[in-house]
Amino acid sequence: MTTTADIVLRNGTLVYPDGVREGSLAIKDGKIFAIGDDAAMPPAHETLDATGMHILPGAIDAHVHFREPGYTHKEDWQTGTAAAAMGGVTTVFEMPNVSPPTAGKVELAQKHALATAKAHVDYGLYGLLGEENLANLEDLVAGGVIGFKCFMGNTFGNLPAPSTGAMLEGFEIVARHGKRISLHAETASIMARRQKHLQAAGRNDPLAHLAARPAVVAIEAVSRASILAEWTGARIHVLHISSAEELKPLREAKARGVDVTGETCPQYLLLGAEDYGRLGGRIRVNPPVREARNQGPIWDALKDGTIDMIATDHAPHVPEEKLREAIWDCDCGFPGVETQMSLMLTEVNVGRMSISDYVRWTSYNPARAWGLFPKKGILRAGADADIVLVDLRRSSMICDADLQSRAKITPWNGRAVRGVPVHTLVRGRFVMRDRKLIDDTKGWGQSVHAIQEMPPAKPRHVDQTTAAIVRPPLAAQ
Ligand code: DOR
Ligand code: ZN
Numbered sequence: 001m002t003t004t005a006d007i008v009l010r011n012g013t014l015v016y017p018d019g020v021r022e023g024s025l026a027i028k029d030g031k032i033f034a035i036g037d038d039a040a041m042p043p044a045h046e047t048l049d050a051t052g053m054h055i056l057p058g059a060i061d062a063h064v065h066f067r068e069p070g071y072t073h074k075e076d077w078q079t080g081t082a083a084a085a086m087g088g089v090t091t092v093f094e095m096p097n098v099s100p101p102t103a104g105k106v107e108l109a110q111k112h113a114l115a116t117a118k119a120h121v122d123y124g125l126y127g128l129l130g131e132e133n134l135a136n137l138e139d140l141v142a143g144g145v146i147g148f149k150c151f152m153g154n155t156f157g158n159l160p161a162p163s164t165g166a167m168l169e170g171f172e173i174v175a176r177h178g179k180r181i182s183l184h185a186e187t188a189s190i191m192a193r194r195q196k197h198l199q200a201a202g203r204n205d206p207l208a209h210l211a212a213r214p215a216v217v218a219i220e221a222v223s224r225a226s227i228l229a230e231w232t233g234a235r236i237h238v239l240h241i242s243s244a245e246e247l248k249p250l251r252e253a254k255a256r257g258v259d260v261t262g263e264t265c266p267q268y269l270l271l272g273a274e275d276y277g278r279l280g281g282r283i284r285v286n287p288p289v290r291e292a293r294n295q296g297p298i299w300d301a302l303k304d305g306t307i308d309m310i311a312t313d314h315a316p317h318v319p320e321e322k323l324r325e326a327i328w329d330c331d332c333g334f335p336g337v338e339t340q341m342s343l344m345l346t347e348v349n350v351g352r353m354s355i356s357d358y359v360r361w362t363s364y365n366p367a368r369a370w371g372l373f374p375k376k377g378i379l380r381a382g383a384d385a386d387i388v389l390v391d392l393r394r395s396s397m398i399c400d401a402d403l404q405s406r407a408k409i410t411p412w413n414g415r416a417v418r419g420v421p422v423h424t425l426v427r428g429r430f431v432m433r434d435r436k437l438i439d440d441t442k443g444w445g446q447s448v449h450a451i452q453e454m455p456p457a458k459p460r461h462v463d464q465t466t467a468a469i470v471r472p473p474l475a476a477q
Pocket of ligand 1: 285286
């Protein structure tokens with residue numbers, strides 16, 4: 001008896017991390033069932049003509065802020081994941097700087113309940129690694145986190161940056177579990193002093209934000225975190241790489257064998273200091289968009305593998321919070337999960353990267369870094385049918401008003417793009433079809449921690465950890 005597939009996507013261009021091929025793809029029970037020539041496809045309940053379209057594994061955005069609980073006037077789990085679905089993003093990893101922060105098992109359980117009820121796409125939840133919650137890290141692992149987030153620079157939500165001592169203890173604990181710790185790698189004390197001096201000098205203009213956070217804050221933080229990761233054997237991820245200079249400590253750490261991955265975002269590839277005058281508070285983000293001379297080295301670092309992936313740092317704030325008089329009063333961050341794919345496919349169209357590069361940086365590499373590969377991150381029989389069909393020839397314009405996000409303000413407003421996600425499927429189900437959100441997929445998203453398989457943990461210097469030294473020596477027991 002022949003199997004009947006649920007759907008066959010017919011005659012598209014299938015995109016892999018190392019090349020493309022023409023073909024068709026069959027889906028059954030939420031998984032990719034077969035890939036190959038159209039003639040080899042099983043019968044199906046439904047077919048979709050993908051002629052002229054590219055078929056990609058859905059993007060995995062390792063860096064989004066969805067604001068629920070606590071700040072739902074900016075975003076919630078439904079609007080944030082709707083934005084993801086419209087943007088071709090099938091899995092998001094969501095950050096813990098909500099209110100209350102995701103710092104213990106109760107808060108984590110609450111967030112799982114919200115997400116599972118509302119999400120259109122799959123998700124992972126970050127637990128906080130902070131000064132005050134080290135005793136909760138094991139509970140957070142048990143409660144189902146994808147990894148941890150450590151804010152070395154203070155950010156929205158006013159979570160104080162942990163001391164180096166607390167970071168070391170936290171890294172020791174997490175190293176035993178093999179989970180990855182994602183770092184907001186900017187050193188808080190440097191920035192706080194500089195901001196105070198700038199304010200005292202009467203600087204309130206947009207570029208004062210950049211002046212408060214020179215690249216040395218990232219160089220120092222990446223270096224310090226890499227030392228702690230090397231010592232403890234913890235896995236780390238450097239979020240939102242913004243400067244040419246921080247690539248040096250990142251490359252050095254990789255060369256020393258530290259398990260470190262790196263991420264950049266479209267704003268650091270495509271915007272520059274010259275955009276502050278035009279954009280004002282819209283462009284304010286941490287780390288800051290820097291001088292345009294940084295873009296080339298960041299692109300090069302993606303190409304040579306120093307930077308592993310592109311995420312968005314989707315950080316929605318509503319217009320009145322973004323457009324205040326003094327730059328210091330404008331909230332930091334802007335939505336991005338919805339616009340990343342079109343922005344980057346535009347770069348594919350102008351020949352700055354290949355579509356395989358795109359898939360490697362937005363799906364394959366994130367899946368591997370967080371132990372989701374090969375269940376996600378690749379078009380392969382047996383993998384989850386997380387798929388986006390894109391039309392590389394279709395032109396569009398990014399507009400504030402069109403965003404799904406509750407934060408209808410983006411620095412990309414008015415930007416022409418070419419290359420648009422047209423359909424998004426999560427585990428075989430359309431969550432976006434013909435550029436329309438499928439409303440009743442609210443609640444379809446699942447937490448991916450359950451399918452995460454990190455490589456075995458490799459903790460180091462275990463005899464010198466805080467846990468080890470406070471145990472009485474054997475003879476004294
Ligand atoms: O600009 C930012 N906004 N950077 C971050 O790291 C976090 C964020 C937020 O949560 O608004
Ligand atoms: Zn962030």
